[in-house]
Amino acid sequence: xxxxxxxxxxxxxxxxxxxxxxxGMRSVSINSEKYSLCLLQxxxxxxxxxxxxxxxxxxxxxxxSEVGKRQAEAAGHYLQDLRFTNVFASNLQRAIQTAExxxxxxxxxxNVEIVLDPLLRERGFGVAEGRPKEDLKNMANAAGxxxxxxxxxxxxxxxxxxxxxxxxxxxxxxxxxxxxxxxGQLACPSTCPxxxxxxxxxxxxxxxxxxxxLPIHALVVSHGAYIRVxxxxxxxxxxxxxxxxxxxxxxxxxxxNTGICRFIITLDIGExxxxxxxxxxxxxxxxxxxxxLKDSD
Numbered sequence: 516x517x518x519x520x521x522x523x524x525x526x527x528x529x530x531x532x533x534x535x536x537x538x539g540m541r542s543v544s545i546n547s548e549k550y551s552l553c554l555l556q557x558x559x560x561x562x563x564x565x566x567x568x569x570x571x572x573x574x575x576x577x578x579x580s581e582v583g584k585r586q587a588e589a590a591g592h593y594l595q596d597l598r599f600t601n602v603f604a605s606n607l608q609r610a611i612q613t614a615e616x617x618x619x620x621x622x623x624x625x626n627v628e629i630v631l632d633p634l635l636r637e638r639g640f641g642v643a644e645g646r647p648k649e650d651l652k653n654m655a656n657a658a659g660x661x662x663x664x665x666x667x668x669x670x671x672x673x674x675x676x677x678x679x680x681x682x683x684x685x686x687x688x689x690x691x692x693x694x695x696x697x698x699g700q701l702a703c704p705s706t707c708p709x710x711x712x713x714x715x716x717x718x719x720x721x722x723x724x725x726x727x728x729l730p731i732h733a734l735v736v737s738h739g740a741y742i743r744v745x746x747x748x749x750x751x752x753x754x755x756x757x758x759x760x761x762x763x764x765x766x767x768x769x770x771x772n773t774g775i776c777r778f779i780i781t782l783d784i785g786e787x788x789x790x791x792x793x794x795x796x797x798x799x800x801x802x803x804x805x806x807x808l809k810d811s812d
Contacts (some may be wrong), residue, residue: 516693516781516784516790516791517555517695517696517781517782518731518780519691519729519731519732519733519779519780520544520725520726520731520732520778520779520780520797521732521733521735521779521780522594522597522683522726522732522733522734522735522775522776522777523737523742523772523777523778524590524613524617524734524735524737524773525736525737525738525739525742525771525772525773525774526579526583526587526605526607526609526610526612526613526736526737526738526773527580527582527583527584527586527587527590527609527612527616527772528580528583528584528586529580530580531645531741532580532583533580533582534646535648535781536647536648537640537645537646537647537648537651538575538637538645539577539608539637539638539639539640539641539643539644539645539670540637540640540671540717541636541675548648548697551780554754559614562719564691566770575645577608577609577634578608579609579746580611583609583613583772584612584616585784585806586772586773586808587612587613587773588620589773589804589805589808590616590773590775590804591619591621592618592776592801592804592807593722593775594620594621595621596622596722596723597618597621597623597722597726597732598730598732599618599621599623599624599627599733599734600624600627600694600730600731600732600733601687601690601691601694601731601732602618602624602628602629602686602734602735602736603628603629603630603631603632603635603733603735604628604630604631604632604635604735604736605631605635605637605735605736605737605738605741606631606633606635606636606638607637610635610736610737610738611631611736611748612735613622614629614734615629616644622785630690634679634680634683634685634686635683635735635737635738635741636679636738637738637739638738638740638744639669639671640667641666641667641668641669641670641671642667642669642670643667643670646647651667653732654667658739664808667756670741670765670807671776673744673749674742675812676740676741676744677744677747677748679741679746680741680748681748684791688782688789688791689732689789690699691782691789692782692784692789695731696784697811700785718758718797718798720803724778724797725795725798726779726797734745735800739769739770739772742770742774742776742788743767746766746767746770746799748768749796750766750796753791753796755778755794755796756793756794756795756796757796758797758798760798761798765800766796766799768800769800770807771802773802773804774788774800774801774802774803775798775800775801775804776798776800777796777801778795778796778797779793779795779796780794780795781794
């Protein structure tokens with residue numbers, strides 16, 4: 516078996532975040548055009564059509580704002596003494612910039628390769644990308660759905676985002692085995708670090724919570740809606756154990772810009788490839804590093 520730490524981090528703020536615009540997964544702009552969404556809704560004993568008109572926005576691969584850069588610097592300083600053996604990031608520039616800033620501040624991992632993976636891109640919001648979040652709420656209301664569950668035309672369903680995350684996990688697990696275990700082995704040899712993992716990792720409020728005794732550590736930089744789906748999958752479907760006192764509404768809450776989540780994953784290696792046998796949550800959506808940023812502002 517192989518045990519490793521997984522630190523999952525959202526990118527820093529962009530101007531779109533500040534302006535409450537949906538960014539999504541596009542890496543190029545699209546032409547703006549008029550679009551109408553009409554749905555049949557029940558109203559008492561009759562049915563009526565509810566229509567919402569809006570302009571399709573521009574899905575732009577936005578860079579970090581100045582605040583976002585400072586957030587990434589703060590996260591980098593917070594994590595600077597941790598050694599990352601593997602780093603993965605979405606191939607959208609806001610995630611790439613965040614990962615680069617974090618590694619530039621790291622005293623042990625500055626030369627680690629950043630593996631760019633489109634599977635880590637933000638959820639696709641279809642025609643709503645580039646538009647105010649309020650437009651998405653209006654479309655969801657017209658459809659009679661909660662905003663978090665609504666899929667705009669051309670967008671990704673939550674199930675599709677979860678499938679992308681599952682594909683990423685499979686790829687990452689294999690990469691961890693290839694990098695840290697001897698080739699051709701169905702199980703890690705004794706020389707491969709696979710320390711025993713406590714059922715309840717120590718959480719003391721420090722940057723190295725849960726990773727002090729684990730030499731293998733992956734950093735993954737992604738996006739807010741994607742991370743929300745990822746955490747739900749780890750907790751609900753991989754039966755991740757949770758720290759005492761952690762409330763469910765915090766677990767499923769939105770991850771702030773440069774918010775940090777950490778898990779410890781143990782892989783069993785069989786004929787069908789590496790599979791997670793034990794998953795522990797250390798913390799969710801930690802933002803301690805942002806306190807110093809607010810103080811300086």
